[in-house]
Amino acid sequence: MPRYAMAIDLAACVGCAACAVACKLENEVPAGVDRLWIRLEERGTFPDLAMQYRPEQCLHCAEPPCVPVCPTGASHVTADGLVLVDAETCIACGACIAACPYDARYFDPRGFVGKCTFCEHRIVQGQLPACVETCPTLCRTFGDLDDPESDVSRAIRAARRVDVLKPEQGTRPKLVYLNTPARFGLAAEGALP
Amino acid sequence: MDRRAFLKLSAASVGAVMLAPEAAAVKLPNPLARAPASWFDGEVSSVLTFCENCFWKCGVRASVADGRVWKVDGYAANPKSRGRLCPRGQGAVAQTYDPDRLKRPLIRVEGTQRGDGKYREASWDEALGVIASGMLAIKERYGSESMAFFAHGSGDTWFGEYLPAAWATPNVGKPSVSLCTGPRETASQWTFGRGIGGHEPIDWENTDYIVLIGHHIGEDTHNTQLQDFSLALKRGAELVVVDPRFSVAASKAGRWLPIKPGTDTALLLAWLHVLVTEELYDKAYVERYTVGFEQLAAHVQPFTPEWAADITDLDADAIRTVARELAAHAPRAVVPPGRHTVWYGNDTQRMRALYLVNALLGNYGVEGGFYLAQAPYLEPYPHPAFPLEPAAGGCSGASGGETLDTGFRARVDDGRFFAHTTAVQELIPAMISGEPYRIAGLIAYGVNLFHSIPDVARTQEALRKLDLYVAIDVLPMDHVMWADVILPEATYLERYDDLVAIAHKTPFIELRQPAVDPMWDTKPGWWIARELGLRLGLDAYFDWPDIEAYLDKRLRTIGSSLEQAKAKGTLVQRGRPYLADWEARNLNPFGTPSGRIELYSQTFADAGFDPLPTYEPPNDGPPGSYRLLYGRSPVHTFAKTQNNWVLMEMHGQNAVWIHTAEAEALGVASGDYVWLENQDGVRDGPVAVYATERLRRDCVYLVHGFGHRAKGMRVADGRGASDTALMSRYRLDPISGGAGMRVNFVKLVPGAPRPRLPSLRKLAERSV
Numbered sequence A: 001m002p003r004y005a006m007a008i009d010l011a012a013c014v015g016c017a018a019c020a021v022a023c024k025l026e027n028e029v030p031a032g033v034d035r036l037w038i039r040l041e042e043r044g045t046f047p048d049l050a051m052q053y054r055p056e057q058c059l060h061c062a063e064p065p066c067v068p069v070c071p072t073g074a075s076h077v078t079a080d081g082l083v084l085v086d087a088e089t090c091i092a093c094g095a096c097i098a099a100c101p102y103d104a105r106y107f108d109p110r111g112f113v114g115k116c117t118f119c120e121h122r123i124v125q126g127q128l129p130a131c132v133e134t135c136p137t138l139c140r141t142f143g144d145l146d147d148p149e150s151d152v153s154r155a156i157r158a159a160r161r162v163d164v165l166k167p168e169q170g171t172r173p174k175l176v177y178l179n180t181p182a183r184f185g186l187a188a189e190g191a192l193p
Numbered sequence B: 001m002d003r004r005a006f007l008k009l010s011a012a013s014v015g016a017v018m019l020a021p022e023a024a025a026v027k028l029p030n031p032l033a034r035a036p037a038s039w040f041d042g043e044v045s046s047v048l049t050f051c052e053n054c055f056w057k058c059g060v061r062a063s064v065a066d067g068r069v070w071k072v073d074g075y076a077a078n079p080k081s082r083g084r085l086c087p088r089g090q091g092a093v094a095q096t097y098d099p100d101r102l103k104r105p106l107i108r109v110e111g112t113q114r115g116d117g118k119y120r121e122a123s124w125d126e127a128l129g130v131i132a133s134g135m136l137a138i139k140e141r142y143g144s145e146s147m148a149f150f151a152h153g154s155g156d157t158w159f160g161e162y163l164p165a166a167w168a169t170p171n172v173g174k175p176s177v178s179l180c181t182g183p184r185e186t187a188s189q190w191t192f193g194r195g196i197g198g199h200e201p202i203d204w205e206n207t208d209y210i211v212l213i214g215h216h217i218g219e220d221t222h223n224t225q226l227q228d229f230s231l232a233l234k235r236g237a238e239l240v241v242v243d244p245r246f247s248v249a250a251s252k253a254g255r256w257l258p259i260k261p262g263t264d265t266a267l268l269l270a271w272l273h274v275l276v277t278e279e280l281y282d283k284a285y286v287e288r289y290t291v292g293f294e295q296l297a298a299h300v301q302p303f304t305p306e307w308a309a310d311i312t313d314l315d316a317d318a319i320r321t322v323a324r325e326l327a328a329h330a331p332r333a334v335v336p337p338g339r340h341t342v343w344y345g346n347d348t349q350r351m352r353a354l355y356l357v358n359a360l361l362g363n364y365g366v367e368g369g370f371y372l373a374q375a376p377y378l379e380p381y382p383h384p385a386f387p388l389e390p391a392a393g394g395c396s397g398a399s400g401g402e403t404l405d406t407g408f409r410a411r412v413d414d415g416r417f418f419a420h421t422t423a424v425q426e427l428i429p430a431m432i433s434g435e436p437y438r439i440a441g442l443i444a445y446g447v448n449l450f451h452s453i454p455d456v457a458r459t460q461e462a463l464r465k466l467d468l469y470v471a472i473d474v475l476p477m478d479h480v481m482w483a484d485v486i487l488p489e490a491t492y493l494e495r496y497d498d499l500v501a502i503a504h505k506t507p508f509i510e511l512r513q514p515a516v517d518p519m520w521d522t523k524p525g526w527w528i529a530r531e532l533g534l535r536l537g538l539d540a541y542f543d544w545p546d547i548e549a550y551l552d553k554r555l556r557t558i559g560s561s562l563e564q565a566k567a568k569g570t571l572v573q574r575g576r577p578y579l580a581d582w583e584a585r586n587l588n589p590f591g592t593p594s595g596r597i598e599l600y601s602q603t604f605a606d607a608g609f610d611p612l613p614t615y616e617p618p619n620d621g622p623p624g625s626y627r628l629l630y631g632r633s634p635v636h637t638f639a640k641t642q643n644n645w646v647l648m649e650m651h652g653q654n655a656v657w658i659h660t661a662e663a664e665a666l667g668v669a670s671g672d673y674v675w676l677e678n679q680d681g682v683r684d685g686p687v688a689v690y691a692t693e694r695l696r697r698d699c700v701y702l703v704h705g706f707g708h709r710a711k712g713m714r715v716a717d718g719r720g721a722s723d724t725a726l727m728s729r730y731r732l733d734p735i736s737g738g739a740g741m742r743v744n745f746v747k748l749v750p751g752a753p754r755p756r757l758p759s760l761r762k763l764a765e766r767s768v
């Protein structure tokens, strides 16, 4: 079974939001909610400045706090390690939304909880997630962490630096950030998944 | 604050704050609802076409299910997309299903004035009949030259070339020249004897050192340019960015030079000085391919880095170091020309200076510098000879427009500009004054007259004086609602256009074909042009029964067919990208009078212009004002995309960027609303403030394209401020005819009300 993961190279990302737009249309995400968003941080004073765009979405944690809290089993982990919500069994109680330390989940106005699926429907067809496929900076890589030759494994090996968000939460994310600009402490150090 | 609402995009910081209440307003879930079926669950078919959300024209694969396009993706075999799309391309689908689209022809209600915005619906037959009789009356009274055509977008082949040439008027303008690329094209033409063209021919794959001057890659998301830029940086190419603002590109650079606005030519002259006096230029290349080095060497003697440091507010050592580093990496070092180059009115000279730096690095036609782009082979449709050749000149600038011996009167701006490109803004005064002759009619196709041409009040005055004003568009844009007759065009996913031939490293032809039928009573541009042509008695030029027959005939000239093009989408040919490729065939790529790269331009000297570039200081503004700079959002194209709810969710309004210390002194903070008032008392806004360290204290910055005042565009209307509205002045570049727009100054007037706007979520829910 593959262990799917994604890496985003922050040295390359320009925050153009092609990923976010592709996600909206691919997954028919309604207006007002997002599966993928971009955070900008700016530091320093003129002319000694640094900034970073960081796309954020569900990290498909290996230890997902959102899964055990689900009363119906709708929030689950697939054999490939994807953290998904079964809309049919979801009662939209919101427990998973509260449990996610990354605010990656939302109430879909159609009556269930929505979140990034790593475009499971595309993966099963042998395609890349929509955000990875379209990125015009090629900052995103995706693939099987257990395959050392996968795009994502190679990208992680080649990176100068690898970060995860909130490592202290012990969630072991499978979305990692590469080559965070180090100036002004733009990102907290984290451990490899 | 909700972290998702914290920030979406940089300039959207304020927009995102505005979105916060909407995120909170999401409806409570209905526990009885069930997962909806997704578009990809059933049968999905693909159609190959190319994107129209900007002029880059990327190949796309449109996914169609149940007669609707749900998604577009990059088409891997297309050299402009390579399987990827930028945010605008990804989001373009939403425009097709925008309920605010123009749906059927409209005729202005009798007795109303232009700008009142009162219309009645009409049939195509009636609307086209009104236009044809208006045009024929103008021809009868003033001559065919008295009709003007302004056109932008893929359909400009119909409304900027085919129809006006058949009709016989030289008064045709494309805003992409004099309001954008004119100076870089003109300078390139008279330096290298070749234009730059629509796709900047930078050999990104092989370059090791890049210097961007006011070139906002990353905020400009021209798809393959961004891909190439990113790949070059990943490969380890070094980057220097010259910009008064800490742009996204600057944040990726090893060195940022926060130059004083308007002084770029001084910096370029200093680089020339260092390259020459330290003998760092490529001597063999200069010897072999250029003329005028001696004159250039003498000319640049006084322009020391210390001289430039005073002018540019940069460090002399930094200036010197960059010149040395450029030379150390040459010829795999490049200073790309950028795109929008109409800045200060002496822009052709600035672009000449930039090209001379490249020429001294020996990088033109060489790996790691500029490659030599070539157009693909393709014959025009075999129509009878047009009475006048198409005059506008496309993105590639200098072409046509010379009307000597044609039997027709010269274009109303003819003779004013050295380059002979149409200066679209210079056709406006003739509409007002009637000099040198009257322009009595205008067809505007896809050009937003109020968000592209400076001095909007003048444009409005001109529109009031016309006998006939027709607008062809997809949306009820600001200027559209002034027209006598409005024709609704189908969006790119619903239509064929003429073939597009792209000059490139690998020249190629791409086909626009419909993925779905047009919504409502909208029609493709080719159909509108043909039906109008037939009503104007131009039958001979429109002998093709439909577009398929037209396209097939053209494609057969290259041994292809419409059937093949529909299946392949993109037809790629072989190019000759480097000097060596030309020399192997004994060809000379330099189309200058001397047949070489002209460091010294005798042609310029003969015409009374500086044969070598000189520095002219920019104008100053009134005390307490800031120079108005402007640029791009990664998710928007000009003023075309602000009614697209998906793109507006990413960046929903612009903000005026001002340095933190200046904001503090004015007593305004990020998120406060202000009016902007320019040196002539013109006001626009309200617009939110974005106080930032990311730009110099002598300027403010606005993303272009916002600030629509168009009631029928319910998403766009009233969001942000328009930079164009604040450009009551421009300074003409006498060489290219370009309108230098960075000569306006604004003050911030605090205390403006926060606009009350409908929620984007509610607006989005109206999508059809």
Ligand code: SF4
Binding pocket: B051, B052, B053, B054, B055, B056, B057, B058, B084, B085, B086, B087, B088, B089, B090, B221, B222, B223, B224
């Ligand atoms: S760069 Fe973007 S908007 Fe322009 S044609 Fe390509 S995908 Fe479309």
